[in-house]
Amino acid sequence: MAKTRNADLAAWMKQRQMSANELAGAVNDTIRGFTGRAGTTSERTVFRWLSGENRWPQERQRRALQTVTGLSATALGFLPRGKHQSVPALPEVPDVRRRRFCSAATGAAAAAVTPAPRPSRVGTSDVIRLRDDVERLVALDASRGGHNTLEQAALAGAGEALSLQGKSTTQRVRQRLYALASDFTATAAWSLIDAGQLDGAGRHLDRALTLAGLAQDSEMAMQVWNLRAMLARQRKRYPEAVAAAQAAQATAVVRRSPLHASLAQARVAVGLVHSGNSRAALRCLDRAEDALAKADPAGPRATWISFYGPAELYALTAIVRDVAGHPAEAEAASHRALAALPGSYRRNRAHTTARLALAQLHQDDIDQACATSGTVFTIMDGAPLPGRMRQLLGDFQRDLIARAPTARIAHEWSDRYRTEWSPS
Known part of the structure; x- marks a missing residue:
């Protein structure tokens, strides 16, 4: 055969x-x-x-x-032959971490399920299990957005990765555990950024960058600088946002990966346009598009950057265009982003929809902007809005009142949605 x-x-x-x-x-x-x-x-x-x-x-x-x-032999592509043809599948192996992190998705404490006893020796299989935990947290974030339970679950994962250091078997495994601890800690920081709780995010990012250095992992360092740029922008520290994005550009992974290079260029563009340098920002967007066109969409990628692709670049383009005073182009970019977004990215879809509403509002299309912004709550389907999204809707409400202070629809929007987007 x-x-x-x-x-x-x-x-x-x-x-x-x-x-x-x-x-x-x-x-x-x-x-x-x-x-x-x-x-x-x-x-x-x-x-x-x-x-x-x-x-x-x-x-x-x-x-x-x-x-x-976590898969059977047949699911992994193996084919039993001869006397093995009738051999039943091995029993499913329980996954304690999967149950623990799924409990986080329902709002329970991350430590609600007791972890399995730690092994006396630690190897690649432990690295795989922890990496799967990171992937589950990323999936939870894509659906719901940043929140305190996600932060605590991520910090628990970082703690576990570090606690296994003393039992690791090789230098490579030790470095991977440091990289995972950095990844978990950066995820905790992102959860705070998305939740609008900015004070603690910087401390997490400082720690994540140290761990990335111990891991000698430029991928994790780039993740941290990317988040540092986002945090600085949220704080309206725009020169710092540009500097952080440029630090991301300087990492080794950017030099070898067009995907990472594209994200770094787009992040610089966002910082520059908020700093008032629209022309340079648009040039960076062009370079981001060129780099993304060279990236292999089917190539392997780290979990943290799984969100980035054409949809995210369109969404960032919408931000740059709107801030630069080109709301029609921003609206078009938002539509392209929504068309390209995977269905599982509910939080991103809601956030991009809010950006679309702003672009429409900035063209004085008041009725359409109000209708579009109202779909944000439908997309989130009753889930609490992350703080970053609430802030964006707050910007929409302020711009709405400023542009249509006497319009009935503006006051109806505020009356209808204030309780939904305001912090509880």
């Missing part, structure tokens, strides 16, 4: 940016947990799985793969 490449396993590894050697180490570490002795899976073994030369791993390896990935 001709060999068929195992595309499912390859896709899982690509999504998590995991090498064959790292997967082999994770499998061996997990087998140690079962038997007390490390497995003998090698990098060559993984290559044979990927090529289709070995289409059905040994039982211990299958069990370890299920523990590491």
Whole structure:
């Protein structure tokens, strides 16, 4: 029978940016947990799985793969043959962290579920489990936005990553744990920024940058500088926002990744336009578009930058155009952003819709702007509005009253939505 490449396993590894050697180490570490002795899976073994030369791993390896990935062997693309054809699937492996972080999604405390006992040795499999926790927090943020439970869950994840340092088996694992701690801490900072609670975000970002340095990870450093630029803009410290975005541009990951280069250019553009330099901001937007056109949309990417693509660049373009005094172009960019946004990005959709309403308002299309802004609450479907979104709607309300102080629709908008967008 001709060999068929195992595309499912390859896709899982690509999504998590995991090498064959790292997967082999994770499998061996997990087998140690079962038997007390490390497995003998090698990098060559993984290559044979990927090529289709070995289409059905040994039982211990299958069990370890299920523990590491959370997927059955068949879901990973393996095909039982011969006597294995009727072998039942291994029982599902409980995922304590998944239950803990899902409880955060419903508003319960992040520590409501007791963590599993920490292993005596720490390896790649532990890194994978913590990375999955980061992904769940990012998914929660995309749906609901920043809030205190998300911050606390992220800090708990950072604490766990750091607590495993003393038990890590290799220098590479130790660096990855520092990178994960930085990622978690930056996520906590972002939660505060999005919630409009800016005072504590800077401390989290200082800590996240230190951890990124310990990890020697330019990807995490770029994430921190990107958030630092956003925080400075929220505080209306526009020269600092530009400087932070330029620091992001200087990271090594930007030099090798068009995707990261595009985001850094767009962030500089936002800082520049708020500083009054619209012409330079528009040039940066052009460079951001050129860089994004060179990025591989299907390429592997870190979880924190999964939000960035054409939709986010259109949304940032809308901000730059509106601040630069081009509301018609801002409206068009917002429409393009909404058309390109994935369905799971509810918070981003609501925020972009609010920006669209502002662009319409700045063209004196009062009725349409009020109708558009009202859909923000429909999109959020009763979920609390993050502070950053409330602030944007507050800007809309102030501009609405300023442009139409005697219009009945302006007062009706305020009467109808004040309780929904005002802080509780």
